[in-house]
Amino acid sequence: MLAMNFRGPFQIRADRNRPEPEIKHPMDAIVRVTRSLICGSDLHLYHGLVPDTRVGMTFGHEFTGIVEAVGSEVKKLKVGDHVLVPFNIACGSCPHCKQELFGNCHEANAEATAVGGFFGYAHTGGGYDGGQAEYVRVPYADVSPTVIPEGMDPENAVLLTDVVPTGYQAAEQGGIQKGDTVVVFGAGPVGLLAARFAWFFGAGRVIVIDELEYRLEFARKFAFAEAYNFREMDDPVVFLKKATDYFGADVCIDAVGCDATGSAFQNITGKGLLLQAGNATAFHWAVNSVKKGGIVSIIGVYGPPWNLVPLGSIMNKGLTIRGNQASVKRLLPKMIDHIMSGRINPKEIITHRFPLEEIPDAYRMFSKKLDNIIKPLLIPPRANA
Ligand code: NAD
Numbered sequence: 222m223l224a225m226n227f228r229g230p231f232q233i234r235a236d237r238n239r240p241e242p243e244i245k246h247p248m249d250a251i252v253r254v255t256r257s258l259i260c261g262s263d264l265h266l267y268h269g270l271v272p273d274t275r276v277g278m279t280f281g282h283e284f285t286g287i288v289e290a291v292g293s294e295v296k297k298l299k300v301g302d303h304v305l306v307p308f309n310i311a312c313g314s315c316p317h318c319k320q321e322l323f324g325n326c327h328e329a330n331a332e333a334t335a336v337g338g339f340f341g342y343a344h345t346g347g348g349y350d351g352g353q354a355e356y357v358r359v360p361y362a363d364v365s366p367t368v369i370p371e372g373m374d375p376e377n378a379v380l381l382t383d384v385v386p387t388g389y390q391a392a393e394q395g396g397i398q399k400g401d402t403v404v405v406f407g408a409g410p411v412g413l414l415a416a417r418f419a420w421f422f423g424a425g426r427v428i429v430i431d432e433l434e435y436r437l438e439f440a441r442k443f444a445f446a447e448a449y450n451f452r453e454m455d456d457p458v459v460f461l462k463k464a465t466d467y468f469g470a471d472v473c474i475d476a477v478g479c480d481a482t483g484s485a486f487q488n489i490t491g492k493g494l495l496l497q498a499g500n501a502t503a504f505h506w507a508v509n510s511v512k513k514g515g516i517v518s519i520i521g522v523y524g525p526p527w528n529l530v531p532l533g534s535i536m537n538k539g540l541t542i543r544g545n546q547a548s549v550k551r552l553l554p555k556m557i558d559h560i561m562s563g564r565i566n567p568k569e570i571i572t573h574r575f576p577l578e579e580i581p582d583a584y585r586m587f588s589k590k591l592d593n594i595i596k597p598l599l600i601p602p603r604a605n606a
């Protein structure tokens with residue numbers, strides 16, 4: 222089959238001779254991919270920031286597909302179903318899954334102490350091949366994969382596998398109260414959705430910070446946010462203090478993660494020398510721009526083993542810090558309702574559509590943020606077969 226093949230940092234190929242996946246366990250399904258997406262999280266892999274990303278892996282954790290085969294224990298999914306597949310691989314029955322912490326399943330990546338199981342996310346994420354391919358093996362097939370509701374736009378369906386619930390959870394983790402000022406760092410797909418959903422929780426003011434003018438412009442239109450370029454500020458923290466009567470924001474959301482820019486020191490230690498797990502500049506800005514007693518929501522990804530963090534500010538300001546991988550399955554019913562009732566049309570963020578064969582170009586453009594790209598969609602050759 223045709224599939225993305227990781228050859229090392231900044232080197233990926235579309236290979237035509239990859240073996241098709243097979244059922245390995247009675248609870249597996251095989252899915253023929255109809256759409257997949259590239260995520261900001263894939264860029265951390267592409268840039269070589271995620272430990273144990275092995276040559277030969279196929280990435281891709283945001284995909285929809287047609288069920289082609291099911292294992293003998295699969296009861297709910299049927300051959301022919303068109304499903305959206307949440308990025309978390311979850312067993313559905315461990316204590317964490319029972320608490321709806323589907324991003325923290327205890328079984329899907331049992332040897333890891335922190336990280337759950339994810340499609341196409343290095344051996345750090347369990348070593349499962351992902352959906353930037355024609356076919357994928359989907360474990361625990363009855364737990365998370367969900368039949369796409371009748372009448373839903375297929376591009377909205379694939380966005381439900383990650384960014385839509387992720388943006389929502391970013392806002393939810395912020396514990397936003399009516400009238401709150403919410404600052405979102407990062408105007409990528411996740412930050413844009415977090416900013417848009419902040420209003421759903423009653424925010425009174427939503428401010429987005431990034432360095433890419435085209436994304437700031439998009440944030441104004443799509444998320445109805447004030448949007449500012451940190452390259453035009455002496456110090457983003459001072460700027461945000463001034464913008465909030467020197468109190469600080471009620472809630473800050475880090476929707477950037479370990480691939481941040483904005484600090485030479487963080488870049489050298491985090492991305493150059495790999496002395497820490499990437500660049501934590503957005504997190505520092507979030508901690509220093511939030512009010513005393515405020516909440517910082519971390520949705521941007523940071524990997525093992527650790528980052529330098531401003532502990533003294535967190536402690537002395539009395540901050541609450543909440544982070545997690547999105548629990549996609551928990552949020553799906555609510556997100557489906559928001560889309561079907563027209564309150565949000567997330568496909569507006571899909572700016573580029575590539576045939577799967579052109580995946581190297583898609584990664585390069587998304588990594589370098591060329592051509593005003595926001596979210597790239599991949600279409601495999603057998604999408605409609
Ligand atoms: P993206 O690369 O498209 O967007 C990141 C944006 O951050 C870019 O526009 C970039 O210019 C901006 N940026 C860089 N440094 C900044 C700084 N210091 N301050 C403000 N903005 C800055 O990525 P995305 O797809 O939107 O993903 C964003 C983050 O969310 C990534 O870390 C990704 O791994 C993470 N993510 C988390 C989950 C989860 O479940 N927790 C799910 C999906 C994605």
Ligand code: ZN
Nearest residue numbers: 260262283383
């Ligand atoms: Zn993702």
